[in-house]
Amino acid sequence: MAETATNPNAGPARWLVVAVPYIWLLLFFAAPFLIILKISLSDTAIAMPPYTPVLEGLGALGDFVSQLDFENYTFLMEDPLYIDSYLSSLRMAFISTLLLLLIGYPMALAMARAPTGWRPTLVMMVILPFWTSFLIRVYAWIGILKPEGLLTVLLQAIGLLGPGEQVQIFRTDTAVFIGIVYSYLPFMVLPLYSALEKMDATLLEAANDLGCPPLKAFWRITFPLSLPGVIAGSMICFIPITGEFVIPDLLGGAETLMIGKTLWTEFFGNRDWPLASAVAVLLLLVLVIPIVIFQNQQQKVR
Amino acid sequence: MKTNFLRLAATVAGIAIAATAAVAQERVVHVYNWSDYIDESILEDFTKETGIKVVYDVFDSNEIVETKLLAGGSGYDVVVPTGPFLARQIQAGVFQKLDKSKLPNLSNMWPQITERLAKYDPGNEFAVNYMWGTTGIGYNVDKVKAALGDVPVDSWDILFKPENAEKLKACGINILDASDETFAIAMNYIGKDPDSKETADLEAGGEVYMNIRPHVKTFNSSAYIDELANGDTCITMGWSGDILQAKARAEEAGNGVKVEYVIPKEGTYMWFDNLAIPADAKNVEEAHEFINYLMKPEVIAKASNYVQYANGNLASQEFIDKEVLENPAVYPPEETVSKLFTISPYGPREQRVLNRLWTQIKTGS
Numbered sequence: 277m278a279e280t281a282t283n284p285n286a287g288p289a290r291w292l293v294v295a296v297p298y299i300w301l302l303l304f305f306a307a308p309f310l311i312i313l314k315i316s317l318s319d320t321a322i323a324m325p326p327y328t329p330v331l332e333g334l335g336a337l338g339d340f341v342s343q344l345d346f347e348n349y350t351f352l353m354e355d356p357l358y359i360d361s362y363l364s365s366l367r368m369a370f371i372s373t374l375l376l377l378l379i380g381y382p383m384a385l386a387m388a389r390a391p392t393g394w395r396p397t398l399v400m401m402v403i404l405p406f407w408t409s410f411l412i413r414v415y416a417w418i419g420i421l422k423p424e425g426l427l428t429v430l431l432q433a434i435g436l437l438g439p440g441e442q443v444q445i446f447r448t449d450t451a452v453f454i455g456i457v458y459s460y461l462p463f464m465v466l467p468l469y470s471a472l473e474k475m476d477a478t479l480l481e482a483a484n485d486l487g488c489p490p491l492k493a494f495w496r497i498t499f500p501l502s503l504p505g506v507i508a509g510s511m512i513c514f515i516p517i518t519g520e521f522v523i524p525d526l527l528g529g530a531e532t533l534m535i536g537k538t539l540w541t542e543f544f545g546n547r548d549w550p551l552a553s554a555v556a557v558l559l560l561l562v563l564v565i566p567i568v569i570f571q572n573q574q575q576k577v578r
Numbered sequence: 579m580k581t582n583f584l585r586l587a588a589t590v591a592g593i594a595i596a597a598t599a600a601v602a603q604e605r606v607v608h609v610y611n612w613s614d615y616i617d618e619s620i621l622e623d624f625t626k627e628t629g630i631k632v633v634y635d636v637f638d639s640n641e642i643v644e645t646k647l648l649a650g651g652s653g654y655d656v657v658v659p660t661g662p663f664l665a666r667q668i669q670a671g672v673f674q675k676l677d678k679s680k681l682p683n684l685s686n687m688w689p690q691i692t693e694r695l696a697k698y699d700p701g702n703e704f705a706v707n708y709m710w711g712t713t714g715i716g717y718n719v720d721k722v723k724a725a726l727g728d729v730p731v732d733s734w735d736i737l738f739k740p741e742n743a744e745k746l747k748a749c750g751i752n753i754l755d756a757s758d759e760t761f762a763i764a765m766n767y768i769g770k771d772p773d774s775k776e777t778a779d780l781e782a783g784g785e786v787y788m789n790i791r792p793h794v795k796t797f798n799s800s801a802y803i804d805e806l807a808n809g810d811t812c813i814t815m816g817w818s819g820d821i822l823q824a825k826a827r828a829e830e831a832g833n834g835v836k837v838e839y840v841i842p843k844e845g846t847y848m849w850f851d852n853l854a855i856p857a858d859a860k861n862v863e864e865a866h867e868f869i870n871y872l873m874k875p876e877v878i879a880k881a882s883n884y885v886q887y888a889n890g891n892l893a894s895q896e897f898i899d900k901e902v903l904e905n906p907a908v909y910p911p912e913e914t915v916s917k918l919f920t921i922s923p924y925g926p927r928e929q930r931v932l933n934r935l936w937t938q939i940k941t942g943s
Contacts, residue, residue, distance in 0.1 A: 320926045322666060323648075323671065324648050324649075324670050324672060325648055326648045355934070357937060357938075422810070423810060424810065447795070530794070530796065530941065531940070531942050532941075533941045541937055543645060544642060544644075544645050545929075545933045545936075546926075546929050547645070547926070
């Protein structure tokens with residue numbers, strides 16, 4: 277550090293390094309968010325783009341402020357559709373995250389306890405599905421789950437289903453859960469694995485020597501130590517699942533209500549960009565709470 | 579050495595010139611059309627004849643097209659919106675006027691269709707008709723007979739009466755996910771003006787779907803073609819040509835599924851899909867050439883023969899297969915046409931009421 281302080285070139289160079297993530301945030305988070313926020317305060321119009329006023333230059337700022345109202349936000353509060361969509365999305369995300377933990381944790385644990393030589397291969401196997409497009413993998417699930425799909429064929433072959441019977445999973449919430457859990461599993465497994473792998477194995481040996489049964493040792497040592505991984509994995513999954521659109525649209529039925537779909541209808545069906553933007557802004561606010569928890573946790577770890 | 583160098587320089591220069599010439603000659607047109615809506619060999623023929631490369635992209639809902647167009651800079655040179663959407667997009671300034679001097683094949687068009695299209699495009703300045711058709715009932719003949727007995731399938735009753743829908747539930751009911759049409763059809767069915775934009779009328783139309791909602795399996799506008807063809811769906815509200823394509827696919831597959839299309843006797847929605855050029859299109863010249871090519875009687879006849887939709891080109895009718903031209907489901911007789919209705923675009927408020935009702939129906943809440 278003393279060396280860098282005496283080096284006159286280090287100052288600007290370090291600033292540059294520090295500035296890059298902030299510039300990134302400004303360009304790709306703050307700027308789009310402000311645009312969305314601005315549109316959410318506009319009104320719809322039959323025009324290109326379909327809202328007014330379009331803010332052009334600072335001169336128009338006065339006009340914009342004078343016409344400012346929060347009509348779109350009050351509308352969101354009046355119609356139960358939006359609240360229901362938010363709640364339903366949060367419910368779907370919560371259940372999915374729980375399922376992901378239940379499936380992902382044993383996987384990560386097995387990977388972390390596997391012989392050192394195997395681990396890179398196991399990590400590779402978790403990452404491997406990413407080499408195929410996400411969309412194609414979700415479409416593949418349609419082929420598996422649809423009534424005359426592979427699952428029906430398999431169950432009929434082993435005699436669990438009669439010849440005339442078919443699985444009725446496609447276009448239900450169950451199919452959405454399957455799709456989400458499948459797609460997000462690596463995002464849950466990898467943070468868990470990295471937390472579990474770092475764990476000192478001698479702690480468990482010590483517990484064993486002192487007569488602690490394995491299950492108790494797991495709850496008192498392994499699980500608390502893996503908690504940062506649990507929280508990181510849960511947040512990384514929970515937040516995007518809440519706003520998920522593609523999976524419920526492809527695998528879900530008409531009755532699957534999620535905020536992503538409601539947003540789609542506002543944006544495409546109603547051509548109401550301002551209201552769609554208001555939905556998006558509120559979605560962000562709903563998600564800020566888990567993001568803050570995530571941030572705090574990360575800081576604690578450091 | 580020197581001569582060698584010169585020769586080399588000349589060769590390099592020659593390659594460079596050839597390369598720039600190739601770039602200059604690379605003419606393209608970006609077309610955005612409905613899925614399953616053309617015989618793709620037409621695109622190849624067009625490229626062979628004109629040297630213009632066609633970049634062809636497809637969509638399955640008007641809403642997606644409209645959003646792309648309203649955002650601007652869509653990159654498309656020719657798009658194919660349906661009537662009411664076209665009207666609103668013209669109003670929003672999305673399209674440019676057609677240069678009719680570059681469209682000599684306009685003389686082949688069918689005056690009756692052009693006149694109907696003028697409802698959406700006053701003066702026919704912005705668009706020419708590509709295909710038109712009806713929204714009716716597609717059904718699996720054997721499965722519907724098994725569920726309902728030997729009743730004639732000629733009325734919306736078969737789908738909209740809850741007692742019928744209940745019996746058809748097990749074999750699969752699909753409704754188009756196109757709110758503007760579905761409401762017009764329901765309002766017409768209960769004896770109201772299909773073009774009404776009154777909230778009370780829309781709600782009454784929505785009731786029709788609410789009553790059968792527990793029995794509806796899916797709401798989709800493109801996957802239903804295959805689902806009808808492979809027997810997953812036994813009855814659907816659908817677009818005429820789509821159902822006929824499902825019928826053809828089922829026959830091809832030889833899976834024993836027999837599909838039919840019917841225009842219900844209460845009348846139904848008649849729609850027009852039209853070719854138009856976005857105002858910000860980059861290849862305007864090529865777009866005109868493409869549209870003009872599609873108005874050639876034998877070309878558009880080939881498309882109609884393939885997709886089984888009627889087109890707005892009168893001169894093409896002599897090239898259309900007999901079974902397509904004489905099929906009342908494709909080219910309905912005069913008395914049926916008199917019962918077909920069109921609808922005008924919805925305003926923003928009306929659209930909200932409409933889609934709010936539609937979301938309620940779809941989610942069954």
